Amino acid sequence: MLFRRSTLRLASLCTHVSTQRFASTKTLKETLQEVIPAKQEQLKSLKAKHSQKVIGDVKVENIIGVPALKRLLPAAPGGKEIIAESMLWLLLTGKVPTEAETRQLSRELAEKGDLPTYVEKLIDGLSPSIHPMTQLGIGVAALNHDSEFQKAYESGIKKTEYWTHTLEDCLTLIARLPALAARIYRNIYRQGAEAPAIDKDLDLVGNYTALMGYGANKDLTEYLRLYISIHGDHEGGNASAHTAHLVGSTLADPYLAYSAALFALAGPLHGLANQEVLRWQLAMLKELGGNITLDNIKDYLWKTLKSGQVVPGYGHGVLRKSDPRFIALQEFCDTRPDLLKSATIQLVKKTYQVAPGVLTEHGKTKNPWPNVDAASGCVLYHYGLTEFKYYTVIFGVSRALGALTQLVWARALGLPLERPKSVSMDTLQDMISKGA
Ligand SMILES: CC(=O)SCCNC(=O)CCNC(=O)[C@H](O)C(C)(C)COP(=O)(O)OP(=O)(O)OC[C@H]1O[C@@H](n2cnc3c(N)ncnc32)[C@H](O)[C@@H]1OP(=O)(O)O
Ligand SMILES: O=C([O-])CC(=O)C(=O)O
Secondary structure (H helix, E strand, O other): OHHHHHHHHHHHHHHHOOOOOOOOOOOHHHHHHHHHHHHHHHHHHHHHHHOOOOOOOOOHHHOOOHHHHHHHOOEOOOOOOEOHHHHHHHHHHOOOOOHHHHHHHHHHHHHHOOOOHHHHHHHHOOOOOOOHHHHHHHHHHHHHHHOHHHHHHHOOOOHHHHHHHHHHHHHHHHHHHHHHHHHHHHHHHOOOOOOOOOOOOOOHHHHHHHHHOOOOOHHHHHHHHHHHHHOOOOOOOOHHHHHHHHHHOOOOOHHHHHHHHHHHHOOOOOOOHHHHHHHHHHHHHHHHOOOOOHHHHHHHHHHHHHOOOOOOOEOOOOOOOOOHHHHHHHHHHHOOHHHHOOHHHHHHHHHHHHHHHHHHHHOOOOOOOEOOHHHHHHHHHHOOOOOHHHHHHHHHHHHHHHHHHHHHHHHHOOOOOOOOOOOOHHHHHHHHHOOO
16 A cells, blocks of 8 residues: 555656746645546546556656755745745645745745644643653644544545545644744743744745744755755655554544654654764764774774664665765755864765765665765754754654645545554464465
8 A cells, every 4th residue: 555655646746747837826725626636536547457567666766856856846035945835735736836836835834833822831831851752742732622624524524525624734734833843942942932923924944943043044044944845755654654644544633643653753763863863973073082084983883883773874764875865965065165164064974985884894784875864963963953852853844744745645535544464473374384
């Protein structure tokens, strides 16, 4: 099912992404109303005619890549990097939004972005020692108090109407994430400092940085625009998106489904790795002092591996080369001389020179190359956002784009309750010995 679902999404992206930039001003919902019926028919026909057909492997190079997206998708006014809104539009509809559509979506999200008071109170009541990701998951789950989907379900809507109410919730959740995530930041690291009001003329990430207290830092804002758009989606099988799909398949509302996803993202083998990379790098810098040579980094890598730990930021469940998102973040640094002087950014670059060789020699991982987490935190650190336990929260603001898009499509296509079979080891042994 997962393979079928992600393949469908890839096909839909590849078919619709074109350079067309006519000045449409349709809303996101109107665009989806046009796109969904054709996809529903396509799925019906695929299932009826070809359900047993093997369609071959999908390679990374077959997928529309980060550089192409950077060329195609509208940026913020005056900015260069992709913004969350244009990425969300593309993920949801398979179409490249016009400038006007992007701005209109930014405004819609800004208008929905304020947190309800009950969530503010809930978050303010949490101990600052509770991990920021735990706080984010709690806040997102509590937002289901206002779920349109839940209300509509209780009123007895038809299955064909599920997706529109799901879309409403997903947009409201994406809109509210910056205020929620920034409140957690200010509570834990800025003694609950007051935030500015949401600016209705600003994009989602522009507001997020302003709410965190970094509005004046235009470089950090541009970096976060790129960061949040490229961390948004990674097929359907990654642990966070898959968790949202699994929980959503029970028809739990989008807030509950995404809250569960955040707790998958909070594991160190998944999204928490970006926190772990910084922790590991700072420990290395402390131990090596000013003596950062390639040989010393190699020794440190071996020390990590021999102590039974993983090298954070390296390896991947499906990628078998350097993560294109890692490369995109490196390219961001390469165009900015101030970043190239940073000790943590230099350490990422030097580690990249030796870690693949060490991991290959170690001989366990199927992929000795860096993933996105190897590079994402060092730039935040350089720009003064040094509280690395917070980094996965930023990932969590981003992953909503992909995970919630999948939820809308799962409802539009009427995908079933997910329930893999489970057998005991004895049954398995029995089946093997009977040659089943
Ligand atoms: C956004 C993201 O989620 S990207 C991933 C972020 N996570 C990390 O960076 C953590 C470090 N990386 C890892 O732990 C792994 O590479 C994962 C979790 C990402 C992928 O796991 P798998 O698909 O099981 O990888 P793979 O099949 O290559 O693993 C085979 C063996 O190599 C080991 N291995 C994989 N990556 C590493 C690594 N970076 N350092 C040391 N050992 C590793 C695995 O632990 C496993 O060991 P085992 O046989 O003793 O169980
Ligand atoms: O795809 C995966 O398994 C992990 C990953 O890179 C992501 O979720 O962004």
